[in-house]
Every structure is written in C-alpha cells, then in structure tokens.
Amino acid sequence: MPSITLADLLERNKVYAQNHQGFPTIAEALAAGGVFETTLVLTCVDFRVNPDKFLQTQPQDQILVARTPAGRVDAAFVQEVMLFEAFLGLKSVVVIHHTGNYFKNDEIRKFHKDRLPDHEEIDHMVFGAFDNLEQSVRDDVHILKTSPYIPKKLADNTYGFVYDIHSGLLTAVD
Numbered sequence: 783m784p785s786i787t788l789a790d791l792l793e794r795n796k797v798y799a800q801n802h803q804g805f806p807t808i809a810e811a812l813a814a815g816g817v818f819e820t821t822l823v824l825t826c827v828d829f830r831v832n833p834d835k836f837l838q839t840q841p842q843d844q845i846l847v848a849r850t851p852a853g854r855v856d857a858a859f860v861q862e863v864m865l866f867e868a869f870l871g872l873k874s875v876v877v878i879h880h881t882g883n884y885f886k887n888d889e890i891r892k893f894h895k896d897r898l899p900d901h902e903e904i905d906h907m908v909f910g911a912f913d914n915l916e917q918s919v920r921d922d923v924h925i926l927k928t929s930p931y932i933p934k935k936l937a938d939n940t941y942g943f944v945y946d947i948h949s950g951l952l953t954a955v956d
C-alpha cells in the first residue's frame with residue numbers, strides 16, 4: 783500500500799483551498815441572527831470510520847464530530863459535551879462504535895511496559911478496547927445519560943449505534 787507523505791497532504795491542501803468557501807465566525811453568525819442547534823457525534827479515530835462521509839454531513843447541518851479510540855466515552859468527552867452545551871447548545875449526542883475494532887487493552891499495556899518497565903501506572907491505563915460491541919455502546923450511552931453534568935433534555939436525546947465497516951450501515955443499540 784502506498785504511504786502518503788506530509789508533503790503530499792500539504793500539496794492537496796493547496797489544491798483544496800483554491801475552491802474553499804470561507805465560513806463566518808461564531809460571533810458573525812450570531813450577529814446575523816444565526817441559531818446554533820448542534821448534534822455531537824462521537825466515534826472512533828479510525829480512518830475507515832468517517833462520519834462526515836457515512837452521515838453525508840454538510841456544514842449547515844451543524845454536526846460536531848468528536849473522535850476517541852474506539853469511540854469510547856471518557857471524562858474528556860463528558861467535558862466536551864459540557865463545553866458545547868454551554869457554548870453552542872446541543873440538541874443530541876450520538877455515540878457510534880464500529881465493527882472490526884481490533885486492539886486489546888492488555889496488548890497495548892504490554893507494548894509500553896516492555897519499553898518502560900519502571901512505569902507501573904501503565905498497568906492501570908485503559909485504552910478503550912472492549913469485548914462486546916453492543917454492550918460497549920450501551921455502557922457509554924449509560925455514562926452520558928446518568929452523568930450529573932448533562933441536562934435531562936440532552937440525556938433523553940442521547941443515542942447509541944454500531945457502524946458496520948463492511949456495509950456502511952448504522953444499527954441502533956437500545
């Protein structure tokens with residue numbers, strides 16, 4: 783498989799910018815009577831999992847995308863929800879995990895413990911891997927729905943899905 787270089791990416795960016803349509807700032811949009819009613823999508827960092835493609839998003843859809851390894855909800859993501867709830871207003875949060883997620887927490891720990899044997903805290907690090915795909919979605923949605931920091935109206939509009947990397951389809955997880 784050919785590997786792309788940073789120089790290639792920068793060259794692509796120059797081509798892209800020739801047809802880029804600029805955006806107003808948030809302040810400009812508000813001054814012009816703009817209303818923000820955003821949806822925050824959380825999914826994996828994986829290059830096979832691109833929510834802007836599989837949800838066919840447009841800027842006017844106001845879809846915010848957050849990405850963590852495996853799309854797991856962590857403390858930083860809860861703070862991200864708090865940030866956007868205060869800053870732009872959130873109408874929904876959507877957690878999407880995907881099929882074909884391969885890594886194991888203990889293998890990641892071993893890799894780093896082999897290089898850094900004195901760092902025992904690595905034994906307690908969690909890197910987001912899960913054993914059961916649907917259950918991991920349920921667990922993460924549960925964290926958000928029961929968080930004391932998330933308003934009930936938003937918790938009631940928090941949903942979980944599995945994305946199938948073969949079919950490209952989303953399936954709701956209840």
Ligand SMILES: [Zn+2]
Pocket residue numbers: 826827828851852853880883
């Ligand atoms: Zn992944």
